Amino acid sequence: MKFTLVFLAIFSAVHQVSSLPQKRATVCNGHAEFCDRSYGNITYLGAHDSFAFSSDPLALARDQEVNIPSQLNLGVRLLQAQAHVKDGVLHFCHTDCILFDGGTVQNYLTTVHTWLLANPNEFLTFIFTNPEGASLPDVWDPAFQASGIAPLAYVPPTVPMKQSDWPTLGELLDSGKRVIVFLDAGADTDRSVPYILPEFEMVWETPFSVTDSSFPCSVDRIAGPLATTDHMYMINHSLNKNLLGTGIIVSDPIDASTTNGVTSILANAAGCEPLSAGRAPNFVLLDFVNLGQGLQAVNQLNRV
Numbered sequence: 001m002k003f004t005l006v007f008l009a010i011f012s013a014v015h016q017v018s019s020l021p022q023k024r025a026t027v028c029n030g031h032a033e034f035c036d037r038s039y040g041n042i043t044y045l046g047a048h049d050s051f052a053f054s055s056d057p058l059a060l061a062r063d064q065e066v067n068i069p070s071q072l073n074l075g076v077r078l079l080q081a082q083a084h085v086k087d088g089v090l091h092f093c094h095t096d097c098i099l100f101d102g103g104t105v106q107n108y109l110t111t112v113h114t115w116l117l118a119n120p121n122e123f124l125t126f127i128f129t130n131p132e133g134a135s136l137p138d139v140w141d142p143a144f145q146a147s148g149i150a151p152l153a154y155v156p157p158t159v160p161m162k163q164s165d166w167p168t169l170g171e172l173l174d175s176g177k178r179v180i181v182f183l184d185a186g187a188d189t190d191r192s193v194p195y196i197l198p199e200f201e202m203v204w205e206t207p208f209s210v211t212d213s214s215f216p217c218s219v220d221r222i223a224g225p226l227a228t229t230d231h232m233y234m235i236n237h238s239l240n241k242n243l244l245g246t247g248i249i250v251s252d253p254i255d256a257s258t259t260n261g262v263t264s265i266l267a268n269a270a271g272c273e274p275l276s277a278g279r280a281p282n283f284v285l286l287d288f289v290n291l292g293q294g295l296q297a298v299n300q301l302n303r304v
């Protein structure tokens with residue numbers, strides 16, 4: 001009798017555990033087919049200087065017109081931003097905080113965290129730049145922790161990871177890890193914050209500050225032991241203008257609808273294929289993501 005009761009108790013406990021509904025993402029970043037595709041085999045729409053948004057056409061240092069939640073709602077899944085220390089606090093600023101101050105990194109990340117909580121089947125990548133070499137454990141990690149993003153950040157089993165080795169988007173979402181964080185400088189030498197990953201060991205980039213609208217493709221920034229074709233890659237698809245011949249380079253919203261058109265983006269991607277074993281770019285980084293057809297171009301590259 002006693003034995004039967006114990007047995008029944010154990011049986012019902014086991015039964016309850018195994019009959020819990022299994023959390024499984026069936027739509028990943030808006031598409032069922034992405035759940036079974038490796039993170040490294042998807043093209044993501046990116047917002048260059050995502051924090052530098054302003055609807056004021058006279059704000060010459062802006063690179064976006066709409067705010068972060070709006071960018072994300074337009075389909076942006078890579079957020080790029082440049083960090084500078086201002087009065088001892090990490091801010092996202094364009095070249096200099098006097099030119100464009102996008103506020104603290106912590107506030108920015110908190111905004112993104114709020115969006116992530118409201119959008120549980122979405123996966124984001126950050127590519128942040130660290131030109132002043134701010135400390136990973138003392139400056140970057142506290143901002144990620146305070147914003148709530150740190151527990152969502154994926155730590156790969158090895159660094160660098162080959163393009164073909166990343167888990168599927170479904171596996172990542174099921175594990176609760178919904179963010180990948182790349183930093184351009186610092187994470188190669190300091191691995192003390194495991195989720196902050198060295199960008200160029202895993203992602204190569206085309207040149208920046210391009211003023212040639214045909215976007216000739218070349219490998220501009222790359223690092224680490226992996227072959228070029230084992231890296232993911234990003235096309236820096238923003239066209240700059242030499243401001244009234246002054247040599248000052250600014251981004252130009254007037255050209256953005258052409259630059260961000262399907263024709264221009266697909267031509268840039270095609271120009272890179274000889275360097276990437278025929279693969280499409282992983283990241284298409286745009287200024288003024290609300291103009292043109294960025295998402296349409298990315299969907300075509302993804303064949304969805």
Ligand SMILES: *[C@@H]1O[C@H](CO)[C@@H](O)[C@H](O)[C@H]1NC(C)=O
Pocket residue numbers: 040041042043278279280281282
């Ligand atoms: C994903 O793989 C397919 C098939 O090999 C390829 O055509 C496509 O370009 C790849 N995309 C990326 C971003 O790797």
Ligand SMILES: *[C@@H]1O[C@H](CO)[C@@H](O)[C@H](O)[C@H]1NC(C)=O
Pocket residue numbers: 048049080127205207208209210236238240285
């Ligand atoms: C992309 O281009 C811009 C200038 O157009 C440059 O500031 C930036 O560093 C480049 N790379 C990234 C990752 O944003």
